[in-house]
Amino acid sequence: MSTPTIDRAELARQFRTFIDPAFVIEDDETIRPYECDGLSMYCEMPWLVVLPETVEQVQQAMRLCQEHKVPVVARGAGTGLSAGAMPYAEGVVLSLAKFNRILEIDPLARTARLQPGVRNLAISEEAAQYGLYYGPDPSSQIACTIGGNVAENSGGVHCLKYGLTVHNILSVEMVTVEGEKLVVGSDALDGCGMDMLALMTGSEGLLGIVTEVKVKLLPKPEQAQVVMAGFDSVQNAGDAVGGVIAHGIIPGGLEMMDGFAIVAAEDFAQAGYPRDAAALLLCEVDGTAEEVQEHIEQASNLFRSFGATSIRVSQSEEERALLWKGRKSAFPAVGRISPDYYCMDGTIPRRHLAYVLTEMQKMSEHYGLRVANVFHAGDGNMHPLILFDANVPGEFERTEEFGGAILAMCVNVGGCITGEHGVGVEKIRQMAIQFDDLELAQFHALKAAFDPDGLLNPGKGVPALRHCQEYRSLEHKAHTAEA
Amino acid sequence: MSTPTIDRAELARQFRTFIDPAFVIEDDETIRPYECDGLSMYCEMPWLVVLPETVEQVQQAMRLCQEHKVPVVARGAGTGLSAGAMPYAEGVVLSLAKFNRILEIDPLARTARLQPGVRNLAISEEAAQYGLYYGPDPSSQIACTIGGNVAENSGGVHCLKYGLTVHNILSVEMVTVEGEKLVVGSDALDGCGMDMLALMTGSEGLLGIVTEVKVKLLPKPEQAQVVMAGFDSVQNAGDAVGGVIAHGIIPGGLEMMDGFAIVAAEDFAQAGYPRDAAALLLCEVDGTAEEVQEHIEQASNLFRSFGATSIRVSQSEEERALLWKGRKSAFPAVGRISPDYYCMDGTIPRRHLAYVLTEMQKMSEHYGLRVANVFHAGDGNMHPLILFDANVPGEFERTEEFGGAILAMCVNVGGCITGEHGVGVEKIRQMAIQFDDLELAQFHALKAAFDPDGLLNPGKGVPALRHCQEYRSLEHKAHTAEA
Known part of the structure; x- marks a missing residue:
């Protein structure tokens, strides 16, 4: 990464020659909403925000930035959860908001x-x-x-x-x-x-x-139905997830929530969840009417055989929507009971579900921070929500540490530090744990095959090799502290 | 591509220090079987063939070859159909045959x-x-x-x-x-x-x-059944393929054969195909018993509504196997009626099926070469078999030209020059038609990110940019000649 060979004012002036000047944004107040994406603890004010309207303008924007070595961060709706769209200080945010057709x-x-x-x-x-x-x-x-x-x-x-x-x-x-x-x-x-x-x-x-x-x-599938099953242990629920998949049912969705998440969601959405369950599974099956009927029956029987303490099958579209409403509002539900929360994203092999949840409980006690677990259980993608209060000194730092420890555990059990939120800035340190230097060097080589000067979204996705040893030793220290 | 900095004998000697000497092959007779893959018109004798037995030996082999700038062509069973495993003259064939566990x-x-x-x-x-x-x-x-x-x-x-x-x-x-x-x-x-x-x-x-x-x-799916439908025009059969997909049925397989292929296959396999049909569809549905029954019925009705002249649904596993036997033996069946044949591989959007078959018929007349058409119709992947006699002077060259014209047509209708056989040596010219220089340069940059010296399978997959203009003008000439 070199520094730009042009100053901010001149760059803005050149942008205005081919992009509607109203959409070449320079003033702090209008730039402010672009300083972060959905992961707002990471923010940065860019030099400029530009909103081109045509592909030709995007091309011209890239030519201009490349000529003057100006970093470019592309941005969609800014809902990302790993700070992948966080601006670069001496760079341009290129918003694609006007490409909405x-x-x-x-x-x-x-x-x-x-x-x-x-x-x-x-x-x-x-x-x-x-x-x-x-x-x-x-x-x-x-x-x-x-x-x-x-x-x-x-x-x-x-x-x-x-x-x-x-x-x-x-x-x-x-x-x-x-x-x-x-x-x-x-x-x-x-x-x-x-x-x-x-x-x-x-x-x-x-x-x-x-x-x-x-x-x-x-x-659209002909029909969809959901079966909800409560369990009195996460172990049983975890085993039941494996059972469904092993049985050959591929559910449209197979979600898991732990006791804390169940109560929070139920208080918020009144979906009829069993408040006393230690774990809840929502298993949706879609397809033809016969297929759905057969698979719902099989799934219900399987859940019973894995020790489900309650079973409920949706009997109407309204009931199906209600059962999902709880799950879908888990984030705002948790948001209501804590000043702040941090949504993590990691993936683990399904068979380690119960182990990971048990370990997470121990870590929760170690860090003195509550955690609610919401899982795409079927594909092992978990979203622990760490509850914290940003106004309590040190609590955010502890939250970050807790999050890092969760991701390290994902790697340790053979999983992966991201399921669907990406690496962005958030998980760039953990990339050094997930991959060795050779693998990271290969990523850098691929990146250079497209972007030799490193102008596109610098500092995201792949850590600079020179920092990796430091990242790894920090993680090691965190681990040692825990043990 | 530079030339090796080591001679053949010395390279063999060094290989023998870590690979069982019996599997460092130098003599022409033993090397001969490795001179080509399944596309035997392209062949080349390599310097050496080596058969390592452990990953460590593969690593050591690569280090040795890289040190001395020796090209390496990896080889599996050599069944490929685009000469992707054709050896490089001053290079090593690295066979993975011993890695069979x-x-x-x-x-x-x-x-x-x-x-x-x-x-x-x-x-x-x-x-x-x-x-x-x-x-x-x-x-x-x-x-x-x-x-x-x-x-x-x-x-x-x-x-x-x-x-x-x-x-x-x-x-x-x-x-x-x-x-x-x-x-x-x-x-x-x-x-x-x-x-x-x-x-x-x-x-x-x-x-x-x-x-x-x-x-x-x-x-394994609970059940599978196949419906065979004969049509008196390729247009109707092509429309029926689109009809099935548009209806929401995703068949396990959806194959099409033209009249020539039908007769050849029937003569060979006695599958009970309608010899007078202009086109035949084989549509297999798998899943639960109910699902299969429902979809077979829907598919049969759809085929009727698109003008099928005959319909037959397999009533047993034996009958299902028999109906597929004809399709699966289409290649040897054609091999029986022609001294040589050339199996092409290209992909087209489904909606152009009928047009492409009609054009192919015209080209067949133009080049004076018979062609049998066998299609993975559901995904638009076609395998025209061009019949020729390698002993007739000029006939192979005409076959290659015909093949090139077919691939150019695939690109023209928005398709792709390969469905599943790869580019290899065979289609390297057509890559210059499929892609522009910018796209090809990006491929080269990606290749260089893994293999900066170009030692891995040189001359395959992506054409050198300096040849592309020539390839394109040759194709243009072929087109003009046809018109």
């Missing part, structure tokens, strides 16, 4: 061509007229954009069955750091050449700027 | 850990005891290896529903050109960091040597 829906091919700023939910709303919808459904789907989904490879409750963003897109048009247009992927099941589409998906803005996305659409 | 099957997690030389079918045979199987089923599955499948991102009849290799693997252990071990991918739904697993899958030996593969296993 659905360009085409082809109901026969079941595809949609989208500008990157189209909201995730808007795709399904528009496709509904054809009986179709877009699969990935991150919790932020009302607000988050498809471009951001590509950058983070977003998932959601249904990704166990329907896959992540990478499994639901066909191609991406991107603008390179040199300002060239590049299309990666194709309409075919397998594009030819190297798979740059998967590489681009989840690359957190490090490789290029997404300017168009072609997604696959799915037919 | 199934290291672990985990029936609960539904995964298998495999050495790269394990045959595709052997995975399903071993997993059968748990009611599981491995999804991708290329025609060569008796012989082809999982390492080769990763290199080519192989598909098969069932990939419409179950995906290509990339959708069915979790992680790959590879040895880099520097001799380092690198694991790409993870057990999690989404690995963290950039998606190198997808990049590696289908990279045709250009990025590294696969030394271990972890695959997903699928539960």
